[in-house]
Amino acid sequence: MATSESIITRPPQPGIVVWLKKNLFSNWLNTLLTVFSVTVIFLTARGLVNWIFVQADWAPVVQNLRLYAVGPYPAEQMWRVWVIVYMVSAMMGISAAKWGGTVLAFARALGVAYLLLALLPIALEYLGINTRLMLAGNLLAILAGYLAGSRLERRNRLKARWVLLAWLASFGLTILLLGGFQNVAVLPRVESGQWGGLMLTFLLATVGIVASFPIGVLLALGRQSKLPVVKAMCITFIEVVRGVPLVTILFMTSILLPLFLPDTLRIDRVLRAMLGMTLFAAAYMAENVRGGLQSISRGQYEAAHAMGLNNFQTTLLIILPQALRVVIPAIVGQFIALFMDTTLAIIIGLLELLAVGSAILNSNPQWLLLDMEVYAFIALIFWVFTYSMAYASRKVEQAVGLGIR
Amino acid sequence: MPEQKQANQDAIIICREVHKWFDDFHVLKGINMTVQRGEVLVIFGPSGSGKSTFIRTLNRLEDHQKGDIIVDGIELTDDLRNIEAIRSEVGMVFQSFNLFPHLKVIDNITLAPIWVRKWPKEKADKIAIELLERVGIPEQAQKYPGQLSGGQQQRVAIARALAMQPKVMLFDEPTSALDPEMIKEVLDVMKELARSGMTMLVVTHEMGFAREVADRLVFFDGGKIVEEGSPEQIFNQPQQERTKLFLEQIL
Numbered sequence: 001m002a003t004s005e006s007i008i009t010r011p012p013q014p015g016i017v018v019w020l021k022k023n024l025f026s027n028w029l030n031t032l033l034t035v036f037s038v039t040v041i042f043l044t045a046r047g048l049v050n051w052i053f054v055q056a057d058w059a060p061v062v063q064n065l066r067l068y069a070v071g072p073y074p075a076e077q078m079w080r081v082w083v084i085v086y087m088v089s090a091m092m093g094i095s096a097a098k099w100g101g102t103v104l105a106f107a108r109a110l111g112v113a114y115l116l117l118a119l120l121p122i123a124l125e126y127l128g129i130n131t132r133l134m135l136a137g138n139l140l141a142i143l144a145g146y147l148a149g150s151r152l153e154r155r156n157r158l159k160a161r162w163v164l165l166a167w168l169a170s171f172g173l174t175i176l177l178l179g180g181f182q183n184v185a186v187l188p189r190v191e192s193g194q195w196g197g198l199m200l201t202f203l204l205a206t207v208g209i210v211a212s213f214p215i216g217v218l219l220a221l222g223r224q225s226k227l228p229v230v231k232a233m234c235i236t237f238i239e240v241v242r243g244v245p246l247v248t249i250l251f252m253t254s255i256l257l258p259l260f261l262p263d264t265l266r267i268d269r270v271l272r273a274m275l276g277m278t279l280f281a282a283a284y285m286a287e288n289v290r291g292g293l294q295s296i297s298r299g300q301y302e303a304a305h306a307m308g309l310n311n312f313q314t315t316l317l318i319i320l321p322q323a324l325r326v327v328i329p330a331i332v333g334q335f336i337a338l339f340m341d342t343t344l345a346i347i348i349g350l351l352e353l354l355a356v357g358s359a360i361l362n363s364n365p366q367w368l369l370l371d372m373e374v375y376a377f378i379a380l381i382f383w384v385f386t387y388s389m390a391y392a393s394r395k396v397e398q399a400v401g402l403g404i405r
Numbered sequence: 406m407p408e409q410k411q412a413n414q415d416a417i418i419i420c421r422e423v424h425k426w427f428d429d430f431h432v433l434k435g436i437n438m439t440v441q442r443g444e445v446l447v448i449f450g451p452s453g454s455g456k457s458t459f460i461r462t463l464n465r466l467e468d469h470q471k472g473d474i475i476v477d478g479i480e481l482t483d484d485l486r487n488i489e490a491i492r493s494e495v496g497m498v499f500q501s502f503n504l505f506p507h508l509k510v511i512d513n514i515t516l517a518p519i520w521v522r523k524w525p526k527e528k529a530d531k532i533a534i535e536l537l538e539r540v541g542i543p544e545q546a547q548k549y550p551g552q553l554s555g556g557q558q559q560r561v562a563i564a565r566a567l568a569m570q571p572k573v574m575l576f577d578e579p580t581s582a583l584d585p586e587m588i589k590e591v592l593d594v595m596k597e598l599a600r601s602g603m604t605m606l607v608v609t610h611e612m613g614f615a616r617e618v619a620d621r622l623v624f625f626d627g628g629k630i631v632e633e634g635s636p637e638q639i640f641n642q643p644q645q646e647r648t649k650l651f652l653e654q655i656l
Contacts, residue, residue, distance in 0.1 A: 302466050303503035307517035307569060308493030310485075317516065321507050 060367040061377045062122045064360050068377075071196015071351040073178075077188075080177050081199065082134055087170050089114075089138040091163075093145020097153050098163050102395035106388070107142055114138040171206065178203075192270035196351030198381065200270070204342040204352065208277040209335050215278065216285025217324075221315065223290060234286070241283035246344055249276045254348040273345050281338050288330040292323030325400050332393035336386045353378055417442050417477055417573055417604055418463060424471035425455075425462060432458050433469065434628040440573075440606065445599045447615040448608045450625030451651060456608045459625070460575045463606070464495045477572055493521050496566030500578040502558045504550035504565070510537070511546040514565045522569065529568070536564035540594050556587030560594055567598075574598065576607040610655055616640065624648045 014022070024034045061068075070081055089110065096107035118135040120127055152158040178195060180187040195203070222234035241249070253276035254269065261267065267275070296319050304314040324331070346355040357374045361367055367374075418440040425433040432455045440446060448456045461467045462474060465481055465488045474481040476491045505513050514536060515529035524532075537543040540560040542553075550558055559579060566574060576595065580588045592614050599605055599618040609615070615622055615636055622639040624632045624647075632645045643649045 297503075299499060299501055299503035300505065303497075303499065303505070306464055306466060306492055306495075306497040307565070308489055308521040309517060310489060313520050317520065318505055322505075325507065 056373050056376075057370055058373055058377075060360050060364070060370050060374050062126050064356075065127060067197060067356050067360060068353065068381075069197050070199045071356050072194045073196065073199070074190060074194065077180075077190055080180075080187075080190075084174050084177060086138060086141045087173070089141035090145035091167060091170055093142040093147075094149035094158075094166070095145075095163055096142075097146050097149025098158050098160060101399070102392060106392070107146065109388075111139050111142050168210075171210070174203075192268050195270060197356045198353050200345075200350060201339075201342045201353045203270070204274060204277060204345060204350075205335075205339040207274045208281050208338045208342070211274075211278040212281035212285050212338070213331075215282035217289050217320070219282060219286035220289035220293060223286065224293060238283045238286050241280060242287070246277070246280050246341055247347060249280050250344060250348050252276070253279075269348070270350065273348060273350055277338065277341065277345075280341075281334065284334055285331065288327050288334060289323060291330065292325075292327035293319065295326050296322055328393060328397050328400070332389060332396075336389050339386060339389070340382060353381065415441050418606075419475040420463075420472065422472040423459075423462065423469050423474060425458060425467065425469045432628050433462070435472070436630060438623070438630070440604065442572075442604055443602050444620050445603075445605045445618055446607065446621050446623060447619040448606060448623045448625060449610055449612075449615070449651075449655075450631075454625040455628040456625040457577050460577055460606050460608055463573075463575060464492050464497060466497075489521075493517075493569055494571055495573045495575060496569060496571035497575045498559070498562050498566055498577065498579045500581050502550070502555075502562045502582070504558055504562055506550050508549075509546070510542075510548055510550065510553070510561050513550065513561060514568045517565070518568050533564070533568060536567050537561075539567075539597075540564045541590070554587060555583045556590045559583065559587075559591045563591075563594055563598070573604045573606070576605065576609065578608050578610075580609065580611060612640075612652075612656060624651065626651070 025031045066075075066078075070078070073081065092103075092107045092110055096104040114135050118132040149158055177187070178190065178199075179192065180189045182189050219234050219238055222230045223238065225231045225234070250273060253272045257267065257272060257275075300318055300322070301314060304318045309317070342352055343354040345352050346358075351359065357378050361371055361374055416439045418438070420436050420438045423433055423436040424431070434455075436459055448460065450456050458467055462469045462481075463476060468483075469481075477494050479487050479491055481487065481491060504510075505516070508516065511530065511533050514533040515526065518524045518529040518532065519526060534543060534546060537546055540563055542557050542560055545553060545557060545561070550561065553561065563579075579595070580591050583591060588611070592611060595605070595607070595614065596618050607614075607619075619636055621633060622636055623630055624639070624645075626647055632639065632643060632648045634644075639648065640652070643652060
């Protein structure tokens with residue numbers, strides 16, 4: 001038996017010609033569709049390449065890179081932005097040393113991106129030597145963070161929770177650094193009305209994501225609570241917010257809120273937008289998390305309770321880790337949506353990336369017809385970041401997939 | 406009361422006239438039972454007879470509406486502290502294992518000792534490894550439950566319950582979800598446990614197991630205890646017609 005089995009070998013994989021014939025030209029209809037599709041793809045690609053390299057006038061893009069990056073943030077205070085960028089680069093390096101894998105891949109991609117930006121083939125008058133050097137310097141920051149992190153990691157001194165705390169701290173530092181203080185000469189106040197561009201988009205999205213996640217989890221838990229008052233309050237909040245468009249919520253937090261609050265309690269305009277986006281995202285987050293909670297079988301609660309764990313421990317140690325893992329794709333999908341929803345801040349007068357784009361178009365009569373170029377550029381920026389998030393999500397899913405039922 | 410306490414000195418579980426309803430459905434109709442320390446009880450009966458519900462009332466996974474349940478001197482009421490105190494003394498093994506799929510085998514076992522008993526991790530790990538050796542699968546400590554066979558999972562579940570060093574172990578049809586060739590490995594672990602002097606209440610239809618290690622058999626039907634006695638009594642001369650019929654069907 002054993003000998004006859006080993007004699008039978010697997011038939012060879014079909015060659016490329018066979019594959020083509022089988023998949024693309026198996027009958028006259030498929031052949032027709034193949035020819036048609038190839039033609040369409042070819043014409044589209046040719047048109048696109050022609051437009052990008054020949055027809056398009058990229059002047060409104062290349063001449064305003066700083067505006068896209070930070071909006072009207074004062075030029076003499078730009079060093080603050082650089083400090084933040086370097087801080088994030090160093091943190092990426094440290095995180096790469098701590099977690100390796102996907103984080104390391106992201107740190108590398110970030111480094112490559114800085115290098116590409118530094119080497120962008122545009123005139124020096126639009127992207128000066130200093131800026132290019134500053135961009136390339138981030139490679140050193142990433143590398144320095146990575147080396148320092150690796151040293152600590154080898155001595156087992158780099159705790160994951162410290163790295164996460166450092167990220168949170170750097171986040172708070174970013175806000176303080178950008179805003180500055182009233183009476184400090186080194187760090188004069190920069191009103192949030194002067195924050196803009198990609199920087200503001202990042203800030204809005206990051207605050208929305210970081211803050212809406214815990215609030216959403218609490219709302220989802222509250223919705224399942226046995227306490228009727230808590231439950232009713234959570235359901236009311238979720239259903240009211242979900243029943244209202246984000247635009248309306250942004251209007252309410254930015255225009256109505258100041259009318260209700262006393263004059264002494266002025267909440268900053270950007271902060272109000274952040275508040276609105278966070279509340280909005282939290283309600284959707286709660287529903288996503290609820291889906292995960294409902295996927296956990298009763299046996300898990302029973303087993304945890306039977307061992308003497310109390311409700312809090314059961315939720316924290318048994319239920320949430322499993323529930324959140326189930327809904328990672330939905331949660332990341334929502335983060336991506338939130339990132340793109342930041343563009344709605346345009347309607348309450350914030351100069352985020354898209355608003356900067358239209359402001360630039362309106363600033364110069366010669367550029368009025370160049371909206372294709374500007375919006376294509378902005379779309380590309382959004383795509384790069386949302387695709388990175390989707391990619392990271394898939395990697396996280398794979399990483400935590402181990403041990404799933 | 407003092408005399409009664411004296412009389413029940415060795416009793417670890419006392420149930421008096423326990424009634425339970427699921428909405429209008431009367432599941433338990435006055436259960437009286439006393440379990441001595443070190444006793445091995447096998448509870449059997451047709452499905453829907455209330456036997457699983459009964460042992461689930463003993464650690465308050467189900468509440469009862471009438472009667473008293475006293476476990477290790479503590480009465481089961483709505484008082485959460487009593488419930489948590491009793492649950493940490495009563496181990497339970499489920500039909501569907503209910504291991505935590507996101508935790509490694511060893512972390513499944515050490516979770517409750519660390520969080521409820523507040524043991525240091527080193528101590529909990531040491532005891533978990535000892536328990537895994539006792540149930541015969543020390544080499545699986547670093548795997549996830551999903552990577553184990555059903556029989557191995559159930560043995561981990563037994564080790565997990567034992568890690569809290571319980572005074573009583575409840576088994577709710579522990580072999581019903583297992584393939585035939587895996588039933589034996591679980592029963593062997595349970596037999597060893599019974600011989601070590603553990604107080605056990607086992608809902609099962611494994612009559613070979615009952616004959617070998619049970620001190621007492623309890624036959625449930627229609628939410629009542631129809632008959633109870635030693636294995637010889639029940640197998641050789643059951644008093645009730647209903648018991649006789651049921652045994653004929655399953656043996």
